[in-house]
Amino acid sequence: MREITLSKAVNEAIAEEMRRDPTVFLLGEDVAEAGTPFKVLSGLVEEFGTERVIDTPISEPGFVGLAVGAAMTGTRPIVDLMFGDFIFLVMDQLCNQAAKTHYMSGGKLNVPMVLRTNMGATRRSAAQHSQSLHALVAHIPGLKVAMPSSAYEAKGLMKTAIRDNNPVVIFEDKLMYQDKAPVPEEEYLIPFGVANIKREGTDITLIATSSMVQVAEKAAEILEKEGISAEVIDPRTIVPLDEETLLKSVRKTSRAIVIDEGHQSYGITGEIASRLTEKAFYHLDAPVMRMGAMDVPVPFSPALEDVTVPTPEGVAANARKLCGGELIHAA
């Protein structure tokens, strides 16, 4: 199978959907000729023109608001938010307007829009261009949240998001844009709420999102050499969450680590860990462990930044403790 970059996969997904459905259009800062700073959207304006690939002023609340209104009236906008950190600027439009419109109208109005943005540290971009803020929107009922872990997921999830009748926020890891993965030529979609078992195992379940899936897979390789069999699961969408697949795995392995690049406190890792503890308690042979980003603003210095995110070695070390029956946080 051919291998393409995550960037190319996103580009293909959008192009295919824009060809299929004339109501789909793109909107955001420097999405047309510039094709975004990461060049993800290069070439689209040439095919679809400036009427459907629209450069906006630097007015995040403004153009997200426009997308909400356009989505309510017969079109399917894809809004490009240049950095995930800018999501703080658009919270009212996203969380008070887009997320609640269907509910507040008693189901009469829909907001079929996609907000595509990014996440991920270690690009030496410091505290305002490095955050992974997906937990913020996952907290708000009415929004769906997808987190592709490779080019394959990026394409399949984007196509599903564009066809979904709800506001969907997609977080792409900006460090993965140039990572290649096998992506079929023929069309496919990845349904929301269906986790992907990336690697089967029997001793411990590593649940990981976005780029942390790679971290978990590398940890699984380290552990394999030591005789520990790790299962790696990628939920792919955190809203909706495929709880059943996660529970099934944990009932089998009796142990789990949840790995995510958002801050560890009050985040995705805590949410998933707590669901596992509630619903698979009598199957647990060790505490469910969380591994998120450190609770610090992302530092600039490489020496500091690199220690803030989970690493394969760190995951393997924790997995060893859990599988070895070590007493964890006992008092």
Add this chain to the structure above:
Amino acid sequence: MPHEVIMPALGMAQDSGVIVSWLKQPGDAVAEGDALFEVETDKATMEVEAQGSGYLTGVTASAGDAVPVGQVIAMITETAEEDSAPSPANGAEAPPDAEPASGDRTMPEGKTIIMPALGMAQDTGLLVSWQKQPGDAVSADDTLFEVETDKAAMEVPAGFDGYVAALLAEPGEEIPVGGSVAIISAKKPGAPFMQSAKAGGAPAAKAPGKAAEAKAPEAKAEASAKPAKEATPAMARSDGRILASPKARRLALERGLDLRRLAEAGHPQPFHVKDLETLAALPAEAPGTETSTAAGTAPAAASRRLCAEVPEAGFTAFCAWAKDKLGITDAASLLAGFAAAGLRTGDSPLTIAVSAFGSTRHYADPDRPWLGRARAEAPEGTPHLLLRDLRHAPLSFVSLGAEDCPVLTLTRHGETLTITLECGAGQLGAEAALTLLTGFAGRMEQPLRHLL
């Protein structure tokens, strides 16, 4: 058509409004837009306008009344003569809790004045003197009393206009901050009075002190237990609890394995699923070396079982009384005291164990010094009697057989307590067993009588 005058919903979260004053009198002509009455809500005092023109009639609420929002309080009629009360069908319901609760001394209605927090770290204030006497008229800016705090003596203004309806503390008394010291009423009070804070004026006084006292034994127990745990984290715990994963516990239960045997064998904790193999491989228990639980299977002929039923209300009320008046929050100590009193025949020390909610506490001579100052400080070991408090469990009947010591089990069915005494024939004679159960049941039914 007459207009109903209703208590309007004006605030954001308002259930009732207090009528401050009527600006029109029954029979007065009113025009739409005229201010009818003043109402005080959670926000402020507001004037309410007439919604129609006519004559004010059928006024059913007076100044000072708290009226639920939506209730009709008067009518505006076309003639002054139509002075009839609004029909109750219009949603007018008796205001809930409008009547002050009757008590020894009914507190007048009005604004409660509290001991203000003035210092940085101040718990109480010393009331130096009252500047107003009961019945005096006061305005908001008048000095009401002088208070001495950790910093200095200060004069405290009344804060409200009205009359001093009650002074709830006497000069020289220490009042906790937030405690009530006075009540200022809007109307001239009929029987203004002054009383000491000890008479119940400043309820906030007891709370902190009591809580601290009640917590002390627990804190002590925790402090002594801690070092042992930390020193040997992987070893058996001194409190007998076994550290095991949820899955290991579930599988042990399903396979009929007793994790305690693993602990007794010195196997390091916490236990995980893999440790169950070790447990399963332990040699079977030899016959004749029965563990304590096996003693329960002693022949029925050698054991006694007696039951008594009493209403639960007596003990519940007693607990509340003990908590309120004596600061006793440990109900188990009261139970232990009653059991010891029933069991006692001489002066030798008695240890009563009370087990509730999965933990067991030992009380030494809990019946003396009466009342209930017993602390759970007695040494572990076989007590003279075990009291199993299962009032909160969904059990109504127990028959467990004799154990190491006589066992009293409390269960509840509706509002009735069942007290079951089980013991070995050798542990208590028939007469002693009857005396114990009768005495205990009698105390549970009428605790105060037995106290006196």
Add this chain to the structure above:
Amino acid sequence: MSKTNTEDYLRMYTQMVRIRAFEDNANQLYLSAKMPGLTHMYSGQEAVAVGICEALTPEDKITSTHRGHGHCVAKGANFREMFCELLGKEEGYCRGKGGSMHIADQGNGNLGANAIVGGSMGIATGAAMSAKMQKNGRVAVCFFGDGATAQGLWYEVMNMAALWGLPVIYACENNGYSEYTKTEEIAAGSITARAEAFGIESFEVDGQDVLAVNQLTQKLVERCRKGEGPFFMNLKTYRYHGHHVGDINRDYYRAKDEEAEWKTTRDPITNFGKWLESEKIVTTDELVEINEKIRKEAEDAVAYALDAKYPDVSEVDMHVYAA
């Protein structure tokens, strides 16, 4: 006077009276604690909603505000579903999930009342954007108050609407008060000049004169359909009640004399009624008949809504996500 005009005038009069009747009943429902939540009265501003909405088709979109009952009625909503919504009943336009601050008859092009001040400015502009993309000739009207002109979102969306020539009309219902504060205390310079700074053609109009509002809107809607938008209208109007029901002692920010002045000399309904009579379009009796009929209609709808059933609790997690 042509027959068509007569019908239009009578409908405008009727719609204004319907709004006033709706609000009078809503006010009483709230004060008598029969209505949950909080609510903001539109009374006094009727000529704005009616003058504008009468120039729109049901397919044209509006976005409304927390003071939105008037827009909802003017855009063609029924009393029954509206009162049901105010009372949280199943038959409400939003199945009781929106209430007073989110009430909207979606089927008539109302994209919702918004409880965030200025929150719908992006939505209205986006609706205009999608109309332009779909070339369906629809126009969007964004209703907002003078208080909302202080929100940054407005300047962002005006910029884009002007850049892209979107068919949107920004209608500022300037009632002079930003919640509990005189607007002159919170607005520097000229509000109209702010729109003009983006190159948006702007108009000042008497918001108490339903004909003036309607004639201007008709002209601007027509021009929007031809691709000449966006436009800005500053409509001077007056809110008879406080910011919300319950805000009754408001002397600290607004004098009673001022309120009385507007109510007696500038009431949009009274003045339009007088004009209709003077032009011999209707007689006094006919106006009384209209008023009575609407009063009855409103009272019947209130009675109906009070008896209507609440949504089943199983609906609580319905409509979080669309299928």
